[in-house]
Amino acid sequence: MVAFHASALDGVARNSALPTPLLLRLLAFERDGDRPPRDALQRAGIPESAVALILAHPNPGSRIDFAMSARAEPAQRARLTDDPSPKVRAALAYGPEVYDPRAKVAPLPDTVCARLLDDPDPSVRTAMLESPHLAPSFVASMATHHRAAARREAVRAWEALSAGERSALLADPDPEVRRAAALQECRRDVHVTAELLRDPKSAAEALRRGLLFRTDAERCVAERTHLAALAENPSLPPDLVERLAVNPDEDVRLAVSLRPELDETRRMGIDFTAGDLDRGEGVRWVRDGLAEPEVLRRAASSAHPLLQRAAAWSPHLPPDLLRLLARVEDPVVENLLGIHHPDAPEEVLMRVFARLGGTFSAWMAETHPRFPREGLAARYADHLDGNYRRLAVRDPAATPELIERLSRDPVVWTRQAAARDPRLPLHRLREALLVPELASSAGANPALPEDEMAAVLDRAGVPA
Structure with missing residues (x-):
């Protein structure tokens, strides 16, 4: 397969205008260990006919990509719960990798999570517990699970648990579960905090968040034990706060300066460095x-x-x-x-x-709802910095002639932005498909005619 054909194929796979027949053709692709492009497997709004193809695809990598799609509906991904491959089930259990801090991933149904948590393969169970996408209701439901690792995770939902569930976790036969539960309960119970302070594994965190006996706080100050953690403690007596505010350790003084009860005059009177x-x-x-x-x-x-x-x-x-x-x-x-x-x-x-420039700037310009659009062509089309010339493509008033000019810009990011724009004249769009660094962007252009998309599949060896 020629390199730029593969690149064009990746672009077509994420093209928002890709017709369903061509999508189905892509998803059925399987040859010499190849599998469909990930963008085809992780598109938004995949039709049922395409989902059925993915679920039955012989290459488990295809099913893994779909299991980790942030755009697929949870009910669609949940159909992989009984997949024969534990790697697929583990990918489903962990869920999508999300790099956009504004993106939200809908969790799998609780019933599906419960089945994955009891999966016979330990990698699936571990992935389920490590998933960042669990519903709060499911986290709380693990409080009575027969596996200690699950009960330990349930502690994260401490405030949602019943008094009986909390008591049971505090007396759990597993020491790690008991420690995790105690680190939650210590915020309201001085005796629990005192017990945690005897454990080197939990002492620092107990000092940071636990309700303290004054004698314990005084001893830690005198012994200079975990002072930066102690300086954050909400129950620390005011006179001890004042002593820590002049401690020679910069980290301790900084922690004191961030305490919520300080007024602004006192806060800014502390010698801290951020x-x-x-x-x-x-x-x-x-x-x-x-x-x-x-x-x-x-x-x-x-x-x-x-x-x-x-x-x-x-x-x-x-x-x-x-x-x-x-x-x-x-x-x-x-x-x-x-x-x-x-x-x-x-x-x-x-x-x-x-x-910030680079990839981050491109992401922000393309995804932030308030990033400007109007007037960018007039301001930036001839800017000395190609990173700014790329912004001209965002302007609704940019002409096809300008888009074509920018598709030949010296800076590759600007050329790629222009190659993705539907205003790019068709003759230049066809040329861009044959340029290695533009082929992917041109393939993703929604103005690319269907016959051109089909030709990309043909050149890439995707069977009709």
């Missing part, structure tokens, strides 16, 4: 409250850079706080707003685009 690249994800009280208006207001209105950054993770910032953070001269805050907030101002998005 890392230039620290994105604030370690500020737990903010990260746990990204949907709570009062938490967001306290964090976003602070002058502390890590609290501002922690608030910028939230897609729920109200308009006034979004405007406030958009004025902060902190590139980390801007980057986080550009990634996570659907209403990030255009000027912020453009600054992030200019600063």
Whole structure:
């Protein structure tokens, strides 16, 4: 198979205008260990006839790709629950790999998860427990499971468990389950915290989150044990907070400066240093409250850079706080707003685009709902930087002549963006199919005629 034919085939596989007969032809492809392109297996809105082909495909790699599709309906993927290959079942259990922080993956039905959790193959059971896509209801249901690993994961749903389920987990025969349960319960029980402090494996986390006896807190300060963790503890007495605020360890002082109860004067009076690249994800009280208006207001209105950054993770910032953070001269805050907030101002998005460049900028420009479109051709078609010339393709007013010109741009990313655009004149689109670095983009162009798509399949050796 010639290299650019394979590239064009990948483009056709993800072409939004690909007719169902050609999709079915692609999905039936199987020769010398080859399998259909992943983009054909992970398309959105796959018709039932295509799903049936995938489920019966002889190459398990094809079924694995479908099992991990973020675009397939959970009910469609769930039909692989009884697949003969444990690798396919493990892929189904773990679920899609998602790289877009704004994307949401619908979980498999609880009944399907329960079957996978009891799968005879241990790799399937492990994948199920490690999946980031489990429904909260299923996580809670594992509290009474016969396997200790499942009960340990159920602890994540602590607040949703009944009092009886919590008590059972705290007295579980497995020590790891008991430890995980105690680390949840210690937030409200000083005796549980005291017990955890005797265990080196749990002492630091218990100091960070547990309800403390004053004597235990004083002993840790005197012994200088896990002070940075202790400095985060919500129950730490005020006088001990003040002692840690002047501790010689920078990490300890920084942890104190992030405590939620401090007023702004006291907070900014602490001698702390925030890392230039620290994105604030370690500020737990903010990260746990990204949907709570009062938490967001306290964090976003602070002058502390890590609290501002922690608030910028939230897609729920109200308009006034979004405007406030958009004025902060902190590139980390801007980057986080550009990634996570659907209403990030255009000027912020453009600054992030200019600063980060490359693949990330392309992703943001193509996926962010507020990224500008109008006027880009006039502003950037002749820009010295090809990364900006690529933006001209986004402009609805860009002419076919401009798109064709940009398809010959010196920068490959700009050429590829133009090759994907349906305004590209047909003669140039046909030429681009034969250019190795443009073939994939041209194959994905929704203006590509059906006979040209079929010709790509023919050249790639896909049987009719």
